[in-house]
Amino acid sequence: MKPIYLDWAASSPMDPELAPTMVKLYTHSYGNPSASHSFGRIAQKILQETREKCSVLLQVNPDQLIFTSGGTEANTLPLLSLLRRSSGGEIVLSAFEHAAVYELGSLFREKGFQVKEVKPDANGIIQSEEVRRQLSPATVAVAVMQVNNEIGSIQPIHRISQEIRRFEADNSTRIHFHCDAVQALGKIPVSPEGSGADTMAFSGHKFCAPKGIGLLYSKNKFPPLASGGGQEFGVRPGTENIPAIWAFGEALEKRFHYMEAEHAHSIRLRDRLILRIEEIEGAEVFPKSRTNSDKLGNGKWADLNYSPYIVALNLSPVPGEICARVLNDRGIAVATGSACSSNSKKKRGRVVYSVTADEQITQGIIRISFGPSNSETDIDTFAKTLQQELQLLRKTVRHSR
Amino acid sequence: MNAIYLIKFGEISLKKENRNFYEKKLKSNLRRNIEARNAQIKYTDGRFYVETPEENAPQIEKALSRTFGIVGFSRTRRVQKDIEIIKRTAKKVVETLQTENPALAGTTSFKIEARRTDKSFKLNSYEIACEIGDYLMDQFEGLSVDVHSPDIKIYVEIREEAFIYGNPSRGPGGLPVGTAGRGLLMLSGGIDSPVAGHMMAKRGLKLDCVYFHAYPYTSEDALNKVKELAKILSPYIGGTNFFVVPFTETQLRINERALPQEVTLLMRAGMVKIAEILAHRNRAACLVTGESLSQVASQTLESITFTGSAAQMPVFRPLMGLDKEEIIQRARAVGTFETSILPYDDCCTIFTAEHPLLKPGMERMWNSWNSLEIEQLLTQAADKTERHYVHPIFGYDTSQSSE
Numbered sequence: 001m002k003p004i005y006l007d008w009a010a011s012s013p014m015d016p017e018l019a020p021t022m023v024k025l026y027t028h029s030y031g032n033p034s035a036s037h038s039f040g041r042i043a044q045k046i047l048q049e050t051r052e053k054c055s056v057l058l059q060v061n062p063d064q065l066i067f068t069s070g071g072t073e074a075n076t077l078p079l080l081s082l083l084r085r086s087s088g089g090e091i092v093l094s095a096f097e098h099a100a101v102y103e104l105g106s107l108f109r110e111k112g113f114q115v116k117e118v119k120p121d122a123n124g125i126i127q128s129e130e131v132r133r134q135l136s137p138a139t140v141a142v143a144v145m146q147v148n149n150e151i152g153s154i155q156p157i158h159r160i161s162q163e164i165r166r167f168e169a170d171n172s173t174r175i176h177f178h179c180d181a182v183q184a185l186g187k188i189p190v191s192p193e194g195s196g197a198d199t200m201a202f203s204g205h206k207f208c209a210p211k212g213i214g215l216l217y218s219k220n221k222f223p224p225l226a227s228g229g230g231q232e233f234g235v236r237p238g239t240e241n242i243p244a245i246w247a248f249g250e251a252l253e254k255r256f257h258y259m260e261a262e263h264a265h266s267i268r269l270r271d272r273l274i275l276r277i278e279e280i281e282g283a284e285v286f287p288k289s290r291t292n293s294d295k296l297g298n299g300k301w302a303d304l305n306y307s308p309y310i311v312a313l314n315l316s317p318v319p320g321e322i323c324a325r326v327l328n329d330r331g332i333a334v335a336t337g338s339a340c341s342s343n344s345k346k347k348r349g350r351v352v353y354s355v356t357a358d359e360q361i362t363q364g365i366i367r368i369s370f371g372p373s374n375s376e377t378d379i380d381t382f383a384k385t386l387q388q389e390l391q392l393l394r395k396t397v398r399h400s401r
Numbered sequence: 402m403n404a405i406y407l408i409k410f411g412e413i414s415l416k417k418e419n420r421n422f423y424e425k426k427l428k429s430n431l432r433r434n435i436e437a438r439n440a441q442i443k444y445t446d447g448r449f450y451v452e453t454p455e456e457n458a459p460q461i462e463k464a465l466s467r468t469f470g471i472v473g474f475s476r477t478r479r480v481q482k483d484i485e486i487i488k489r490t491a492k493k494v495v496e497t498l499q500t501e502n503p504a505l506a507g508t509t510s511f512k513i514e515a516r517r518t519d520k521s522f523k524l525n526s527y528e529i530a531c532e533i534g535d536y537l538m539d540q541f542e543g544l545s546v547d548v549h550s551p552d553i554k555i556y557v558e559i560r561e562e563a564f565i566y567g568n569p570s571r572g573p574g575g576l577p578v579g580t581a582g583r584g585l586l587m588l589s590g591g592i593d594s595p596v597a598g599h600m601m602a603k604r605g606l607k608l609d610c611v612y613f614h615a616y617p618y619t620s621e622d623a624l625n626k627v628k629e630l631a632k633i634l635s636p637y638i639g640g641t642n643f644f645v646v647p648f649t650e651t652q653l654r655i656n657e658r659a660l661p662q663e664v665t666l667l668m669r670a671g672m673v674k675i676a677e678i679l680a681h682r683n684r685a686a687c688l689v690t691g692e693s694l695s696q697v698a699s700q701t702l703e704s705i706t707f708t709g710s711a712a713q714m715p716v717f718r719p720l721m722g723l724d725k726e727e728i729i730q731r732a733r734a735v736g737t738f739e740t741s742i743l744p745y746d747d748c749c750t751i752f753t754a755e756h757p758l759l760k761p762g763m764e765r766m767w768n769s770w771n772s773l774e775i776e777q778l779l780t781q782a783a784d785k786t787e788r789h790y791v792h793p794i795f796g797y798d799t800s801q802s803s804e
Contacts, residue, residue, distance in 0.1 A: 322617050
């Protein structure tokens with residue numbers, strides 16, 4: 001049987017159409033974009049054109065886009081830059097941020113900042129009023145992700161930024177609002193300017209661009225962390241990875257071009273998955289309330305509270321980790337928790353636990369995430385296999401209770 | 402230039418009638434631990450020397466510090482029998498000691514221990530000591546003579562050449578591995594069992610390691626972690642066989658038929674029984690576990706009475722009287738701690754009851770055991786066990802994997 005890949009939120013396969021041009025760029029257009037000779041000019045041109053292209057797609061100014069080495073760097077740069085701008089104060093983070101953002105909290109604490117967390121509601125959504133409750137005149141930054149990487153919930157980023165701006169006006173303060181949109185770009189509409197965020201982070205390999213390339217939207221420039229050759233408006237110095245940057249632009253353009261079709265496809269897969277899961281004893285969609293919400297949404301993306309590309313399943317009391325292992329042996333790749341942290345017990349499960357506060361459910365989660373090349377047959381095969389394996393595992397668990 | 406080490410034995414030199422046996426074993430253990438690193442063992446005047454090219458010295462020192470039976474070793478300088486050269490070499494030895502151990506710098510006392518087996522050398526032992534002593538006093542400020550308890554001891558031996566060395570580095574002590582026979586260590590991914598293995602190896606046991614793998618309930622990561630622990634232990638025990646027992650069927654049978662509060666104890670008994678089968682097959686005569694009295698429910702006096710009664714051969718539990726903190730200290734010293742605390746569980750939470758038995762009765766437990774009707778599964782598990790050899794220097798052989 002051909003292996004079935006259902007872990008696109010961890011990483012997507014690179015679009016094979018990108019490869020030939022990338023190879024050509026690596027081997028022929030190798031000039032340093034900062035150099036003034038013809039080799040450098042060619043590289044510079046590709047860089048400029050890609051930045052232009054991305055700026056049009058994202059409806060921002062080209063000089064507001066900074067290429068980075070990936071999502072982690074795009075998340076880290078603006079937040080760590082606070083250490084140069086502020087000497088202390090309060091930072092507000094959602095409790096289920098990706099580790100790239102969440103783990104910065106301990107560094108900020110070390111440096112004398114106070115870090116406050118905003119818990120999601122029972123539906124796994126960060127409500128703007130909850131963010132508002134954590135703001136104080138000492139607040140210097142807020143970070144809330146757009147699409148949660150483990151459960152797929154979409155945060156009301158626009159409403160959150162409105163709350164923040166209102167608070168700023170009332171208290172004559174300035175708060176940096178950062179949004180990790182890594183799981184959103186190329187999948188659901190993303191509007192850096194409309195969101196009201198100061199900075200927004202994106203990653204290429206989540207939407208079929210290669211790994212090692214990310215993008216940071218920054219409304220205004222900020223002091224960099226590294227010094228160097230002044231590339232990327234000085235915010236992210238270092239010689240640009242031209243082939244990967246080019247591929248990022250291409251992949252993004254493709255996703256925007258096909259977004260409605262791919263989104264509709266993903267909704268079909270999701271609906272099928274939810275339908276199949278309802279037939280399986282011992283499996284349910286997490287959070288449970290999601291099924292109502294998604295049906296209400298009826299496929300219109302403006303109404304959706306969850307990304308149709310990510311579905312978390314609760315298999316408790318069967319540990320999700322064991323189920324994922326068994327599925328892998330049957331040729332199906334799914335994730336437990338966040339793939340980036342699945343080898344660390346302490347950090348694992350933080351996201352789901354922040355929603356349920358239930359240890360057993362937290363342990364019982366697997367994450368299904370799809371992409372354009374998955375088919376409804378993939379979903380059926382997955383569901384059938386899950387049903388078979390879950391039946392055996394549930395027997396084992398039942399005996400031990 | 403070659404680095405030469407004088408090796409000191411402790412306890413084995415006391416065992417007079419068996420001395421030859423112990424020395425031979427130590428020599429062959431040492432050879433296995435160092436020879437692949439281009440080092441030679443030499444035996445002169447009742448002493449072991451190890452000689453190796455200078456660039457191998459750090460690795461050889463590491464190997465020496467892990468070969469049980471060695472109580473100490475000294476980096477020895479071999480020079481011409483010329484008193485001027487000997488003096489300058491003694492100075493170098495003092496300098497090296499002071500760089501390696503800053504506590505010996507500044508104001509320090511010293512003593513020269515001179516010995517002359519080559520009587521044709523023109524100075525006698527006393528004169529050699531005086532000459533070098535005077536010279537060193539001139540060369541180092543703050544150096545004073547103390548013949549009773551000196552901080553620094555410089556040994557000078559005039560034989561076929563002159564040998565000069567200082568205070569020995571501490572070796573691991575104990576008895577040469579293999580002199581006490583062969584045992585099978587029940588190795589898990591925890592902190593305790595590698596330490597238990599280290600302690601028993603120190604008393605001369607040659608050890609193989611056995612791990613019980615309940616895939617998919619325990620992960621490949623957990624297996625690899627234990628595999629890594631066996632690799633860390635391997636230089637101490639002169640190489641080892643790492644046995645991986647497929648334990649899932651046994652585990653499931655116990656889980657299916659036993660009361661939840663009895664599962665852990667029956668599982669432990671099953672492991673002991675399989676380990677004993679494997680021990681017999683591999684000529685091991687005892688089992689070693691990392692149990693420590695009352696650390697967990699399965700390690701109370703009553704629990705151990707039951708699980709231990711599953712074996713006919715002796716079960717050694719060297720950690721019995723140690724606190725967790727003491728065990729952790731030892732694990733750090735052995736070098737297994739950082740691996741042991743990696744998060745991969747070696748027992749799935751679904752098999753661990755919330756309230757396991759603390760004081761199991763023997764009759765009750767053996768009745769439960771009999772109702773499992775599990776003997777055949779145990780033999781099967783032993784039959785399907787995989788063996789991986791771990792070389793003390795090269796680790797796992799990736800070309801050869803199972804038996």
